[in-house]
Amino acid sequence: MAVKKKKHVSKKNKKDWRKHCDITDVEEFLEEQRLDERLGKFETKPDSELFVVDTGGDLKDEEKPLSAKQKKRAKLTEVPKCFEILLPSSKVPDPNKKRNHVNPVGSKPTALSKLTEKRRLEKGVYQKKIEDARKNRRLAVQKKRKAKQIRQTFDLDLWGKDMPKSKTIPSVLEEEFVSSEAKLHNVLPDQRLRAKPPLPKTVVTRAAVETPHPGVSYNPTFQEHQELLQNVVQHEQKMMKREQHLNRVTTKMFKRVTAQEKENQWKEEMSEGLPKPHNPADDPASDTDNEYKAINPPVKNKKKDHKARRKQRERIEERERLKREKINKKKITDIYRLRKLETSITKREKKQQELRAKRAIKHAEEAATAAPALNAHKAPLKEPDFVEPTQLSGDLLHINPKTNLLRDRFESLQRRGALAASKIMMKKKRKLKSYFKPGHKVTDQEIEKYINKTQAQKIGVSH
């Protein structure tokens, strides 16, 4: 069934009317009209505008083609293609006939302009202009300086009634005539003071400045100093152990050879497969007659006879039987050992449980103090500040602090999780090879020569 074409369409609504009305002819007409307006009416145009009298004839074709240079020259006068779009293309006359004309720079002053200029000079217009400009410049500099000192002026009661100025809305938009909705719409991040997501736990809970161990006093008690010393010793032992472990796992894993050995090995490896120099001492063939002898004897497929097979089978069976017997025996004895087994199992389980609990506690402790892993690099362990007793002078004048406070702060930030621990990559300085350009080289001889020459000239002048 073919779909019938609708005869009647509804043109009830504006939309439907538009949809089903054919207005191409109207549009065409209007288009034509517009075109006429732009380009002028075709009928009214004189023939001279429409047609060109061919006066050149065929001679033009025989003209010499322009050289590249000439082409370039010709293009100089042309309006560049990119600016063509800026030229007025419309034929519609300028509705404002008296458009303000600006004399091009460098044009001669007219008599009238001379007069007005003179008048204005007498009036002091130019003087005022200069003064204004100077004032404005000063104001601008001041404004800039003030803006520069933003970081150094604190004139807000931030936690009182004053609110920080909005950062994104330009000062023009802050006027009253712009509605708040419009501001919001145009400058999106207006809502500045928004709730911040909570900080990481480690940043919040860990103290920025830890209370010092009493042993770090510049004049500590013996006991406290010893306590601190113990801490240091433990720390050092831990580090040493770690170092040993690393040593064992890396360097010690490989066999070490002396240089001589290495060379020998190399020689041996390199000379593998090469014909060796003849040494009659270790020639095996020398003591026997020149008979051929294989290194491996040839393989023979020798079959076992029936007896041997039976013996083998019996042996296997006997072994199996003994094994089974043993297992059966064990089963019986195990029944009597049941209680013992049970206790041993429970004991083991209990022990395992204890160990598990211990491990969990240890893990929790480590997690409580460990630096969060934020990066592939690890934050360095905290080293106790310790000054050797010999260097503890006990007076304020001669304290020699070993710790670098800035590094301490930096690492503290890392340990709190405010910074990801990182290795600072130093930029490698490019090694530049310096050399003289062949013609620019100045040798000592040349310098001497030059000095001699100038001296000779001086002498000549003085004489």
Place this chain on the structure above:
Amino acid sequence: MVSKKKKKYSSGEGAQFMTRKAALKKLQLTLKDFRRICILKGIYPREPRNRKRAQKGAGGIKTLYHTKDIKFLLHEPIIWKLRELKVYQQKIRRARAMKEYGKMRKYFRDYPDINIDHIVKERYPTFVDALRDLDDCLTLCFLFSTFPSLKRVPRDQSMLCRRLTVEFMHAVITAKALRKVFVSVKGFYYQVELEGQTITWIVPHHFSFQPQNKNDVDFKIMSTFVEFYTMMLGFVNFKLFHTLNLVYPPKLPASFSAEKDKDLIDEHTYVAERIAAMNLSLARVEGANEAEELPEIDVFPTEDEDPKKLEEAKLEAEKVKKLKTLFKGLKFFINREVPREPMVFIIRCFGGECSWDKDHFVGATFDESDETIAYQIVDRPSMEKQYLSRYYVQPQWVFDSVNARTLLPINKYLMGAVLPPHLSPFVDKIKDQVYIPPEVAQMNNPDFKPLDDDQSGTDIEEASDEDKEEESEEDSEGDADEALAKQYRDEVAEDSPSGEDNDDEDDNDDMDPQKKKLAKEKKKSMAVTTGVTYKEHPYQKEIEDKQAFRLREKLVRKKHKKLYKSMKAGQEERKKEIWLLRKKRRLHDEKVKEEKKAEKKKQRMQAFEAATA
């Protein structure tokens, strides 16, 4: 219909986290700018619970951020500013490369500054929040104030740090907020209490600038931290000064302002000016009261509040009040070998006045020859010219006095004396369940009276004292017993009215004087007898308290029972240990005493024999 398959990592931990690279892409920032804005806004990398999932299946350890945090950054107006700055940076870079240095200088001059006051407000919604986070800020600012201009650190930063730290110290001086000082090998630890918040910070020993190793610390990052912290400290100072009725910004010597930094001033002059600035008192707002005494603690009795704790708090407040006027009216002269900065700060914090040799440093207020000087602080074994009117003490006396909250006896701190150890005031108060030998206790608390002083000649008196004590104890126990017995009797009497009834029945048997008796009884009932004051029995109360405590112990949740038990056991153990050590000490002391006695006797006998012979 088959529903669309969920993409992996589009929810859960995979969606919660974002790698740094992804964040950079999302924010359209360079790594440098991203680092800066993260530090300014306080956005920190996170450690995921399950790294594999958080990294969307990728291996290795990547720096991860919460997606929420990055979205929060996305709304920051500063980001637009950073993007704008990029243009300037490019211009500067180009000018440098083209060697157009005039242009470069102009760009540097016009380089816009970022105002981040709104971030301070955003990160610290209340003033107390800001104070709580001041530890790190102060430590870094004090550290940077010692720095010369460095590469990668803005030129004016150390100058700004200098200014702000001096301002803060002034605020502390006027608020009299300093509580504790500790001199460690690392630097000076100060603890102040502002608005109920304790703030601790470290000030390095003032020596010349320590050269820093380049690959130890990322200066750029630290400088960004300091950038934020200076902003924060500035606003905190503003608020503090206004609450203290001081004019902000205070007028400090010229070397603190940024304009003057062009004249070359050497390090020593800086330090001298800085200290001189601290020795001035600041201008107050007109019409403000000089002395603002804090009102005493109001007591709101609540049921759960422990009266003991309240008492303790009161005592503490009293001590603090005393501490605030520790050096009031005292004049100190600081010798030139003593580090002046901590001295001036501490002395002025507690109301003292101080001065120094005016020939050596600027800012001296009075001369050495002033007779009203009470203490001269000296750090050398001897001096040629000494005044009789003053004490010559070592600097540690000041620190220890502050920590002890009283003026300590100076005999241990006199010039040339071997100093007693400088103890840390930050030792945990919770750790009171340890044995403290009487010597240490005396050092901590000068009012401490050892129970058994081992001074010879007072043996007998002491013994008698002990006896008395024992007696009194027995008495008190006896009293308690008696009281208990009496109460018991009373109770019994109350419970058994039957005996009296019997008496009444007996009375009723006699009919003749019945009426008389009735009248008598009526009279009796109407008579007024002397009342007995209600007496609280301490022993009974103790028992009740104990019972109540046990009941409360029963209420401890099952979850915490084990912990509670272990805590109790630990307490018992420590108590036992203390007891044991005390006993040991006592025995040892007694032994020593006896030996001494024996020796004395021997001597006496010898003397006697010598006399008789």
